[in-house]
Amino acid sequence: MSDLWQKCISNSGTLRGVAISCSELARELATVHQLSGEPAQAFGEALVAGFILASYCKAGERMNLNIKGDGGVKQALVDAYPDGTIRGYVVPNPQSAIQNYDLTGDGPWGKGTLSVLRKRDDQKGAEPYIGTVPLVTGHLAKDLTFYWSQSEQVPSAVGIAVNLDSEGKLATAGGFLVQAMPGATDAEIREIENQVTHMSNLARDIAAGSEPIAILATIFQNMQFVILEKKPLKAQCTCSEARMRRALTLVGASELQAMIDEVGEAVVKCDFCEKEYRASADELRKMIAESKA
Numbered sequence: 001m002s003d004l005w006q007k008c009i010s011n012s013g014t015l016r017g018v019a020i021s022c023s024e025l026a027r028e029l030a031t032v033h034q035l036s037g038e039p040a041q042a043f044g045e046a047l048v049a050g051f052i053l054a055s056y057c058k059a060g061e062r063m064n065l066n067i068k069g070d071g072g073v074k075q076a077l078v079d080a081y082p083d084g085t086i087r088g089y090v091v092p093n094p095q096s097a098i099q100n101y102d103l104t105g106d107g108p109w110g111k112g113t114l115s116v117l118r119k120r121d122d123q124k125g126a127e128p129y130i131g132t133v134p135l136v137t138g139h140l141a142k143d144l145t146f147y148w149s150q151s152e153q154v155p156s157a158v159g160i161a162v163n164l165d166s167e168g169k170l171a172t173a174g175g176f177l178v179q180a181m182p183g184a185t186d187a188e189i190r191e192i193e194n195q196v197t198h199m200s201n202l203a204r205d206i207a208a209g210s211e212p213i214a215i216l217a218t219i220f221q222n223m224q225f226v227i228l229e230k231k232p233l234k235a236q237c238t239c240s241e242a243r244m245r246r247a248l249t250l251v252g253a254s255e256l257q258a259m260i261d262e263v264g265e266a267v268v269k270c271d272f273c274e275k276e277y278r279a280s281a282d283e284l285r286k287m288i289a290e291s292k293a
């Protein structure tokens with residue numbers, strides 16, 4: 001099954017949900033970054049979290065998820081867009097036994113912080129919205145639930161499931177978010193909470209390739225709901241030759257000269273997609289001349 005998110009709203013209009021299946025692109029990106037074990041687990045979780053965040057932001061906005069931990073990963077950065085595209089990477093913690101993919105109950109994150117930055121790409125200089133909460137449980141789903149109740153004051157339930165294969169490689173990834181809208185009754189919220197706490201089969205459903213709608217049906221069991229959106233998801237980086245050149249002109253003439261002297265060219269690697277961009281000594285000299293003009 002291809003990667004997609006499906007969004008729904010209860011017939012009462014007071015509960016909304018999104019469920020995500022992104023196994024294919026998560027595998028693809030984990031392979032690009034050569035991840036296995038805890039970093040692969042963490043990366044899968046961060047991708048699902050990115051999609052959950054992006055699913056309810058407006059067109060033209062970008063959600064940036066920045067997680068810093070002291071467990072198997074030091075940092076995870078994910079950019080996710082409401083059009084269903086995503087990019088991201090994790091920085092494994094060299095101090096941890098990263099090849100040990102026999103995960104314990106602590107999760108891959110340890111202690112740290114979870115920051116969410118909402119930015120409009122077309123409004124230069126506009127203050128982005130930032131919310132930060134401590135990583136308290138080591139489990140991203142629980143900490144995101146805390147983020148919504150704390151930073152955005154919306155009663156929410158989040159589930160994230162990532163499965164690794166027997167070699168510790170990322171196999172499947174998916175999750176869901178359900179939120180109570182203004183007007184939701186306590187009974188409705190309790191009902192959803194009850195279903196969510198009993199969703200022990202989320203990881204299994206995701207692994208079996210269930211469509212996101214099957215997850216929503218489990219959560220909304222006794223409530224009628226309508227599907228509002230079904231969107232295909234894909235990995236896509238926003239780096240480009242032009243952006244790399246702009247970044248190079250910002251490092252300064254002396255740094256560029258050092259690159260010419262020491263390497264004979266500039267090699268810039270994108271952290272998000274590992275693509276390498278090169279600028280020859282001649283191009284670098286031109287940049288130096290332009291910076292002095």
Ligand SMILES: [Zn+2]
Pocket residue numbers: 237238239240270271272273274275
């Ligand atoms: Zn890139």
